[in-house]
Amino acid sequence: MKRRVLLVESVGEVGGAERVLLDTLRLRDVSRWEAHLLVLAAPGSLSQEAAPHAIVTHHPAGRYRDPRTLAAAVRCCSTAIRRTGAAVVHANGAKAHIVAGLAALLHRKPCVWHVHEILDAHSPLNWLALRVPASCYLATSKAARRQLLQLGAPASKVRVVYPGLDKPRFQELLLRGAATDIRDELGISRDAPLITIVGRLQPGKGQHVLLAAAPRVRARFPTAHFLVVGDALFGLDAAYPAQLRRLAARLGLGQAVHFLGQRGDVPAILRASTVVVQASVFPEAFGLVVLEGMAAGKPVIATRCGGAAEIIADGVTGILVPPGQPAVLADRLVELLADRERREALGAAARTVEFTAAETARRIQAAWDAIAPPLAPNRRRAASAVRPIPASAR
Helix, strand or coil, rough: CCCHHHHHEEECCHHHHHHHHHHHHCCCCCCCCEEEEEEECCCCCHHHHHCCCCCECCCCCCCCCCCCHHHHHHHHHHHHHHHHHHEEEECCHHHHHHHHHHHHHCCCCCEEEEEEECCCCCHHHHHHHHCCCCCCCEEEHHHHHHHHHHHHHHHEEEECCCCEEEEEHHHHHHCCCCCCHHHHHHHHCCCCCEEEECCCCCCCHHHHHHHHHHHHHHHHCCCCCCEEECCCCCCCCCCCCHHHHHHHHHHHCHEEEEEEEECCHHHHHHHHCCCEEECCCCCCCCCHEEEEEEEHHCEEEEEEEECCCHCCCCCCCCCEEEECCCCHHHHHHHHHHCCCHHHHHHHHHHHHHCHHHHHHHHHHHHHHHHHHCCCCCCCCCCCCCCCCCCHCCC
């Protein structure tokens, strides 16, 4: 007999946390878990990708500063729990947990809070989320778990579940089209060094650190180009992309920096790259782009903080650098660009690192199994027929 899980997400576009959610929906055991997804935002790319794998509904919640907004979102989630007969509620992030955790409490349902970041202790949102009970916390790295424990989460309820890649799917995307497509598109020669950074444009991701390192790299390799892939998302850091462009102009980088915005061909871009950089200034809980660069067989340089230090063996499967130090980043880039054999050795070793989406989905389902109420095989479930949530309750 199937159980039902209600997953709650606070944003409508796809970032790293949403990619983990989508992989879980695709790779879960559909014979045991029926999935419903409540998105507390307007329809977007997340809904489009999730639709083949879950029953999706929306309730654009807005910001929680107005108590009426939060109350309406909790009512909608409560309705979804009742209508779907969910055995478990799964909150994807802190904002989702405030709503889903409160609604689950009202219905006495177990709730999972999937924590995709190293929580900022000074954030009012995180402060509120930490005061909403959870039956289980899923931390995406040991670094994220340590911070959760420091903020008061009970150790017995916190599991580490690393995100992973769907490698067969990634390899298919990796090989789609020619490896030179992005170079041809941008007019970059086949032998020019191509340094790529991928991620949401926000100061914490450190795109400005890479740009600050670029002149030093160009002084040694004048034909080097830099790809900045991503854009500001979720209505946050809207001014940062323009700040990056002004910085590139001030540094005299001219046509050497390419701002590509959001792209659907990131694996192919990584395939064409010489080096992949993750330059986060603040600790990230994990960093899927690090895994993607490694799976593409590229040398990855990442900051020695947060989850990246749990993925990369420094000097063996990649290189770790201190955060916020462009001179050090530039030196490591110059060393790699000057040593093709080392680049190839790092890339080959990186390919052997295994963090799979299938294993992530299995561990997430194991958490659902552990907290779900026992099945009653001889009793008909009251909510056997799923009815759509009426528009008035959305």
